[in-house]
Amino acid sequence: MPEELIGQVLGAVDQVFQLLNINEVARLLNMPSNRTQSDYGTAVVLGVATVAVAAVVGGIVYFNDGKAPWNRRKKHHPLTKQQWVESFESKEGRLSDGGEKVLHKARKGGIDISIRAEVWPFLLGLYDMKSTSAERQASDVCKSEEYQELRRQCAVLKERMVADSNKSSLEKDDSGSFEKVNEADILESMIDEKGETSESEPSSKTDEVSESKEKQDGVSNNDTEEIAANDEPSENPKVDDILAKGPKALEDYKDWMRIIRLDAVRMNAEWVPYSAVQANVSEEEAARRAGEVGIQDDDHLEASRRHHAARLVAILEAYALYDPETGYCQGMSDLLSPFVALMESDSQAFWCFVEYMKVAKANFRMDETGILRQLRLVGQIFQLSDPQLHDHLVRIQADDCFFVYRMVVVLLRRELSFEQTVCLWEVVWADWAALRLEATGGSRSVREALRRLPASKDLLLFTIAAAVLQKRKFIIEKCQGLDEILRECNAMAGKLDIWELIDDARELLRVFNSKVGHEKTD
Numbered sequence: 001m002p003e004e005l006i007g008q009v010l011g012a013v014d015q016v017f018q019l020l021n022i023n024e025v026a027r028l029l030n031m032p033s034n035r036t037q038s039d040y041g042t043a044v045v046l047g048v049a050t051v052a053v054a055a056v057v058g059g060i061v062y063f064n065d066g067k068a069p070w071n072r073r074k075k076h077h078p079l080t081k082q083q084w085v086e087s088f089e090s091k092e093g094r095l096s097d098g099g100e101k102v103l104h105k106a107r108k109g110g111i112d113i114s115i116r117a118e119v120w121p122f123l124l125g126l127y128d129m130k131s132t133s134a135e136r137q138a139s140d141v142c143k144s145e146e147y148q149e150l151r152r153q154c155a156v157l158k159e160r161m162v163a164d165s166n167k168s169s170l171e172k173d174d175s176g177s178f179e180k181v182n183e184a185d186i187l188e189s190m191i192d193e194k195g196e197t198s199e200s201e202p203s204s205k206t207d208e209v210s211e212s213k214e215k216q217d218g219v220s221n222n223d224t225e226e227i228a229a230n231d232e233p234s235e236n237p238k239v240d241d242i243l244a245k246g247p248k249a250l251e252d253y254k255d256w257m258r259i260i261r262l263d264a265v266r267m268n269a270e271w272v273p274y275s276a277v278q279a280n281v282s283e284e285e286a287a288r289r290a291g292e293v294g295i296q297d298d299d300h301l302e303a304s305r306r307h308h309a310a311r312l313v314a315i316l317e318a319y320a321l322y323d324p325e326t327g328y329c330q331g332m333s334d335l336l337s338p339f340v341a342l343m344e345s346d347s348q349a350f351w352c353f354v355e356y357m358k359v360a361k362a363n364f365r366m367d368e369t370g371i372l373r374q375l376r377l378v379g380q381i382f383q384l385s386d387p388q389l390h391d392h393l394v395r396i397q398a399d400d401c402f403f404v405y406r407m408v409v410v411l412l413r414r415e416l417s418f419e420q421t422v423c424l425w426e427v428v429w430a431d432w433a434a435l436r437l438e439a440t441g442g443s444r445s446v447r448e449a450l451r452r453l454p455a456s457k458d459l460l461l462f463t464i465a466a467a468v469l470q471k472r473k474f475i476i477e478k479c480q481g482l483d484e485i486l487r488e489c490n491a492m493a494g495k496l497d498i499w500e501l502i503d504d505a506r507e508l509l510r511v512f513n514s515k516v517g518h519e520k521t522d
Contacts (some may be wrong), residue, residue, distance in 0.1 A: 003443040004170055017342035029361050076499050078112045079105040083120065093133025095122075098437065104130075104449050106430035108428045110423045113274060117343045123429035124355035129437060135280060140348070147347040150318040153238045157321065158294075160239065161254060194296045238321045251322070256328035264312040267304055268419035271341030276340065293317070311340045314352045322354065331363040332357075334413040338422050359432075359457075363409045374461055375401045380467040384515045385508050389472045394435050396480055403485040407464045415467070420498040424463060431455040454509050462512070 079102060089096050099122060121127045121136040126143075127136050183359040234240045242249045271383050272279045286303040289310035298306050312333055320328045335356065339349040362370025378401045406414060413421050434455045438446050456462065468475075471488055477486045 003465070011187070012045055024353060028348055031434055053305065076109040077105075077421050078110045079115070079119065080112050080114050084112075084115045088133075093136075094131070095129055098443075099129035100437070100443065100446055100449070101195045103430050103434045103437065107427060107453060107455070108433060111426050112188070113176065113342075116422065116426065117348070119170075119340075120339075120426065120429070121348065122427060123433045124352050125436065126351055126355050129433065143346075143351050144347040146348050149320065150238065151314065152322055153236050154237050154317045157239045157242065157253065159242070163249065164250070217414070234452060238324075240269055242321075242324060252324075252327060253320060257317065258314055259330065260316045260320070260328050260333070261293075262294055263330060264309040265295065265318070267305070267309060267312065267333060267337055269308075270304075271308070271337060272304055274294065275341045276420065277344060278307060279304045282399075286310070289314075301323065308337075310338060311346060311349070313347055314339065318350060319353065323357070323361070326357070326361045326364055331366065331410045334410045335360060338418065341418075343423070356429075360411065363411075371405065371408060374458070375404065377461050378408075378465050379470075381462060381508055381512055382468075384463070384468060385511050386472060389469070389476060392476045396482070398479075398485055403482055403489050404468065407467070407489070408461070411460055412467075415493045416496060416498065417494065420496070421498070423458070423498050428459050431459050454506065454513060456509055459505060459509070462505035462508045463501050466501050466508055467496060469508075 047084070082310040084102065085101075087097075087102050095102060102119070106119065106123065122129055127139065131139075137489055158385055178422065242253060281303050283303045289307050293310050295306075295312040295313060298309060300308065315336060316328055316333060319332075320326075336349070336353050339352050339356075340346075343349040343352070362373075366370075377401055379390070379393075382393065382399075382401075388401065392445055393401075411421075412424060416424065434442075434450060435447065437456060438450060468489065471492070474488060475485055479488065
């Protein structure tokens with residue numbers, strides 16, 4: 001039952017009780033035999049009113065899953081450091097119950113800031129929930145070496161770009177001499193030629209890169225022929241893969257490098273209070289990191305932001321090489337920033353980002369199939385949970401739900417504060433982990449926990465729907481087009497209560513599941 005209606009009913013109940021004079025009721029019920037017909041009528045009216053009030057309150061409680069509406073908002077207590085430490089077996093460092101209690105706590109209350117960097121790899125699947133400490137340490141070593149290898153190949157690819165530019169871009173000056181091009185010149189010229197990127201709507205693929213994603217046919221590059229002719233394993237397989245696709249693939253990577261740097265430098269400082277070590281980094285260290293990745297024109301930034309931007313660049317370059325089919329798109333830096341802020345290791349931040357992008361990269365496909373699927377699901381949530389709102393959206397031709405496009409692409413990052421964002425994301429990841437645990441033979445207690453508190457891989461979409469439903473009255477009464485709803489949705493930024501949204505999202509999930517006849521959404 002909508003909160004607004006419940007409030008109106010409770011207000012009416014309060015008025016009825018104010019009208020009921022208890023002393024008068026008692027007097028009427030103990031009247032002598034000479035009481036009048038009017039007195040009898042008054043007593044009957046009071047009795048009926050009392051029964052009606054009881055029925056209304058009982059109905060509200062019944063339709064609110066047995067809970068009175070004034071108790072509906074639960075208190076949320078995060079997983080604490082003590083609970084986290086005590087959840088491990090002392091001998092091998094395994095989570096004592098396969099992580100069931102940890103997941104339940106994280107799903108209900110999030111995670112204390114002091115242990116987020118330790119817990120997130122478990123939630124995202126980087127660490128197996130049943131792994132030992134020795135297994136995790138071995139994994140860290142392997143993953144770190146793999147990340148460093150990606151960074152090495154990034155440097156090789158940039159050297160190749162410099163060499164190509166020196167071959168094709170040498171210009172003779174008036175004196176007959178030639179000026180050699182270096183890496184910094186290339187990066188600076190790329191920024192000057194292309195201009196700055198927009199900070200408005202994140203695109204599913206930037207305009208500059210969209211055309212260059214086409215497949216190349218008939219490549220006759222001499223270097224690719226040499227690579228194909230060489231039967232020995234390559235020292236730079238990721239670089240060779242890009243070169244083998246032809247010149248356009250190399251142009252793609254140049255574009256990604258340019259846009260990554262622009263997006264990294266413009267990243268705000270919301271994260272600073274959550275990372276004391278990085279917030280206090282020295283000017284020298286920040287300058288060193290910025291120099292390593294070739295960031296230009298960042299002297300106006302304070303050391304902490306400069307250092308943060310340099311780490312973003314390094315990790316996003318590595319990711320573009322790791323997954324060239326996705327590459328880099330505007331909005332991805334927003335998704336990476338929380339990992340960089342809360343994790344001091346670039347390698348760990350990179351691999352957690354990789355795990356997150358296994359799901360989130362659908363938002364950055366050129367054909368937008370991933371985005372369209374999610375927008376359709378948001379529309380279905382409205383249709384099943386609030387037919388009146390859905391009918392209005394159909395009437396004004398906004399039922400495609402494009403007014404939540406930005407929310408879907410960057411996972412509510414622009415609408416929520418830094419703390420709210422990571423709180424929501426870790427609850428979503430805990431849902432994913434619980435569903436993985438169930439799918440791999442989870443215990444009866446896991447299934448029971450999921451029955452009591454339903455999980456969904458699309459919990460974030462239910463949260464987005466819950467945010468919009470908070471504005472349903474205004475949308476129905478005032479909005480007559482997509483643009484008006486979009487302005488109202490954009491105005492939500494900074495005004496949302498994250499735990500109220502998550503609670504409402506869970507209730508929407510219950511309603512959705514009950515109406516489609518499934519235990520959980522697939």
